[in-house]
Amino acid sequence: MKQFLLCGAAAILLAGxxxxxxxxxxxxxxxxxxxxxxxxxxxxxxxILAQYFESEFGQKAVVDNRPGAGGTVAAxxxxxxxxxxxxxxxxxxxxxxxxPTQFDSLPYDPLASFTHIAYLGASTPALFVQPDSGIASLxxxxxxxxxxxxxxxxxxxxxxxxxxxxAVDIDLGxxxxxxPYQGSAPAIQDFRAGVLEAYYDMLAQNRDLIRDGEAxxxxxxxxxxxxxxxxxxxxxxxGHDIVVENWTGLSGPAGIxxxxxxxxxxxxxxxxxxxxxxxxxxxxxxxxTAMSSEDFTAFVGGTIETWAxxxxxxxxxxx
Amino acid sequence: MDILTGFGQGLLxxxxxxxxxxxxxxxxxxxxxxxxxxxxxxxxxxxxxPLTFHLDPTAAxxxxxxxxxxxxxxxxxxxxxxNIPGTxxxxxxxxxxxPMARDGRAGIALFASAVASxxxxxxxxVVMAVLAPALASLxxxxxxxxxxxxxxxxxxxxxAVSNGSPVKGIAMVVAGLMLxxxxxxxxxxxxxxxxGIPEMRDGVHLVIVAMxxxxxxxxxxxxxxNAAGAHQNAIDYARFYPSRKEWKAMAGPxxxxxxxxxxFGALPGTGQTxxxxxxxxxxxxxxxxxxxxxxxxIEGVAVPEAANNSAxxxxxxxxxxxxxxxxASMALVIGALMMYGIVPGPRLLVDHSDLFWGLVASFLxxxxxxxxxxxxxxxxxxxxLQIPYRYMYPTIIVxxxxxxxxxxxxVFDIWLTLAFGWAGYLMRLFRFEPAPFLIGFVLGxxxxxQLRRAMLLSRGDASVFLTRPISGTLIAATVLLLAWxxxxxxxxxxxxxxxxxxxxx
Numbered sequence: 118m119k120q121f122l123l124c125g126a127a128a129i130l131l132a133g134x135x136x137x138x139x140x141x142x143x144x145x146x147x148x149x150x151x152x153x154x155x156x157x158x159x160x161x162x163x164x165i166l167a168q169y170f171e172s173e174f175g176q177k178a179v180v181d182n183r184p185g186a187g188g189t190v191a192a193x194x195x196x197x198x199x200x201x202x203x204x205x206x207x208x209x210x211x212x213x214x215x216x217p218t219q220f221d222s223l224p225y226d227p228l229a230s231f232t233h234i235a236y237l238g239a240s241t242p243a244l245f246v247q248p249d250s251g252i253a254s255l256x257x258x259x260x261x262x263x264x265x266x267x268x269x270x271x272x273x274x275x276x277x278x279x280x281x282x283x284a285v286d287i288d289l290g291x292x293x294x295x296x297p298y299q300g301s302a303p304a305i306q307d308f309r310a311g312v313l314e315a316y317y318d319m320l321a322q323n324r325d326l327i328r329d330g331e332a333x334x335x336x337x338x339x340x341x342x343x344x345x346x347x348x349x350x351x352x353x354x355x356g357h358d359i360v361v362e363n364w365t366g367l368s369g370p371a372g373i374x375x376x377x378x379x380x381x382x383x384x385x386x387x388x389x390x391x392x393x394x395x396x397x398x399x400x401x402x403x404x405x406t407a408m409s410s411e412d413f414t415a416f417v418g419g420t421i422e423t424w425a426x427x428x429x430x431x432x433x434x435x436x
Numbered sequence: 437m438d439i440l441t442g443f444g445q446g447l448l449x450x451x452x453x454x455x456x457x458x459x460x461x462x463x464x465x466x467x468x469x470x471x472x473x474x475x476x477x478x479x480x481x482x483x484x485x486p487l488t489f490h491l492d493p494t495a496a497x498x499x500x501x502x503x504x505x506x507x508x509x510x511x512x513x514x515x516x517x518x519n520i521p522g523t524x525x526x527x528x529x530x531x532x533x534x535p536m537a538r539d540g541r542a543g544i545a546l547f548a549s550a551v552a553s554x555x556x557x558x559x560x561x562v563v564m565a566v567l568a569p570a571l572a573s574l575x576x577x578x579x580x581x582x583x584x585x586x587x588x589x590x591x592x593x594x595x596a597v598s599n600g601s602p603v604k605g606i607a608m609v610v611a612g613l614m615l616x617x618x619x620x621x622x623x624x625x626x627x628x629x630x631x632g633i634p635e636m637r638d639g640v641h642l643v644i645v646a647m648x649x650x651x652x653x654x655x656x657x658x659x660x661x662n663a664a665g666a667h668q669n670a671i672d673y674a675r676f677y678p679s680r681k682e683w684k685a686m687a688g689p690x691x692x693x694x695x696x697x698x699x700f701g702a703l704p705g706t707g708q709t710x711x712x713x714x715x716x717x718x719x720x721x722x723x724x725x726x727x728x729x730x731x732x733x734i735e736g737v738a739v740p741e742a743a744n745n746s747a748x749x750x751x752x753x754x755x756x757x758x759x760x761x762x763x764a765s766m767a768l769v770i771g772a773l774m775m776y777g778i779v780p781g782p783r784l785l786v787d788h789s790d791l792f793w794g795l796v797a798s799f800l801x802x803x804x805x806x807x808x809x810x811x812x813x814x815x816x817x818x819x820x821l822q823i824p825y826r827y828m829y830p831t832i833i834v835x836x837x838x839x840x841x842x843x844x845x846x847v848f849d850i851w852l853t854l855a856f857g858w859a860g861y862l863m864r865l866f867r868f869e870p871a872p873f874l875i876g877f878v879l880g881x882x883x884x885x886q887l888r889r890a891m892l893l894s895r896g897d898a899s900v901f902l903t904r905p906i907s908g909t910l911i912a913a914t915v916l917l918l919a920w921x922x923x924x925x926x927x928x929x930x931x932x933x934x935x936x937x938x939x940x941x
Contacts, residue, residue, distance in 0.1 A: 154482075154767070155478075155481070155482035155768055155771070157767065158774075160771065161771055164485070181845065182845065183844065183845045185637070185638050186634045186638055187637070189637075190634060190635065190846065193634065219625070222632070224634065266895065268892065268893055274621075274623070274625030275625050295892075296889055296892045296893060297622060297623055297625075297889075298889075299622060299885075302759070302767075303704070306575075306704065306758065307579055307889075307893075310576050310577055310578065310579045311579075312579035312580065312893050324779075325779055325781050400777065401774075431625075
């Protein structure tokens, strides 16, 4: 009886929409498809999930990197797999939020072709300028952009940092000169070489540059200030409603059995609550928010809509 | 003095039994993976990544590095024996290595490649130990204008790589440049020549082009030659070791190749393939034996091997000291370090000096291990050539398919490789050379990207290329090289010799 009560309490605590418990959901090994080549944060998150799925819940899982075409190759592949819980995708903005507007045709539907299961977390980008440029605030930045023009680096056309740059253009009524790079590392290199005046990139990844006084963040695109650098104001506080988050979540092909999806969801939540995982994600500047599968699906649909005009603007202008 | 104490301290770290063991595992695995066509260090390192979670960071880094440069040793083996580049950067080694094998000099070619790799690796290591901080700050001063200027210099040097008709050579460079434009335009996001195929949005992968042109193309040629009753390659068992003359011929190319390789390796964003391509092009301009390049010159094997191996060592400079990965494999190294909470950057040399010097010292040990591993194996590798073609060809095709598939885990790439195979066959049939094509393909996209970025940053002012000191100097060197080529061509013409056609026909 006591045991029954305990189980019941645990179930209520962990309950998603369907009653489920974290644990193994299939006897087959699970493939977590990653839209990037090995080595990035996304890939490492997938590897952490795979590791804990197996060590804590006995669910065998491997990481399958299928990079290409802004994540659409991986998403298309996963959409075509059987919805038996053996193929999942570590999704993000690129294939789900950006691609539907960025590309003229997509082989999949970001909502109808997938079962969006669990939201993992998001990191937020900030606007960085040269510390010795005399720009110390967003107002200074706008001033310089209006008078002399300003060049900013992004991690690529249609990337989240480019879209943030566009949002700033539109909201602040300026026209920054967009200089796309292939990833943020080369952009930061040019910034440090002094040829690039500003760049947008994830706050946490630039921790050392900020501390060494090599890059000055002037505004954060998060809903709230970051615990890492509480002195950096958000765009919102400065009167500009710009929130652009780089989210990651776990999805599968459309039609996964709701009970199985609930098990996967709860297993992911259980892993995300483990201390080593919490610490590691904090290190990478990723904030996890618990979200039900329904909320996550609505979130994906919502970001497609809110971002569409920004992506369209980025696409038309190219630069 | 600081360097010597640092290196000594590193040697102690590298000689710890655990690190020694993982160094051996790394280089052994690297060589093996390198031999397999298309499966490069990238695939091997990503497979090893989960394993490294359980290791000490130094041991993990030593092992990953071992795989990385070990693959460059192994990569040349398939290039020499079967004209199939084991790694993308060893495709340049095919150009002279395979003709040597066809002459029955496969053993010498492999020996030359191992020795040149060793020399290149050691020089790269010394460069890394002595110049890491200085090179890191030089690389920091390399903006888009400088990158454009240095690649332009490389491309002008490369225009001399063709052996046959100069018109065909230039046509091939241009064709390579054109193929390089396929995919999403990095600057505007516009799709170029993708024909609506999603897989083409990222352009054509170098592995696919190299495998198709060299590997599959060669197979088709051989099958036809076989049907016509040709014999398998003769092998001169008596001669695995280069003669005194050949040793001498290799010395200069190894130094020059390693110098060029160290430089390009230290620049994030260029890497081994560019290093070996430029080194080969430069050597072809300088070598007294240039007439034999492309027909089995030992210098043509030594130069790219010295270059790509020194580049694999110096590639760690920007990765570790700036946190800027020059290649996908180096991004993996950063990823692995991040798992340990070690952030690559200027402070790594100070905060984790054990790790840095341990790694540098492991390069010495790893290269010695590789030499010991490779030399006795030469006989075994060469014997592979005696496997009857009816067994060897299907095996090679399977290996190529696996290798190409492993790049993006995508079947489409296999079909694309087949198409390039036929293109390679036709090119051979009509005597168009693959080398300038490959060099144009490697350098073109990078040159375009940097040019357009430089123009954006200067707000459309093209004079930056001349006013910034490093790029100005490089542009001046390019102009001099061009002028010298023209002068040499004119002189040759006056002497009654066809200008750029350096060889047959």
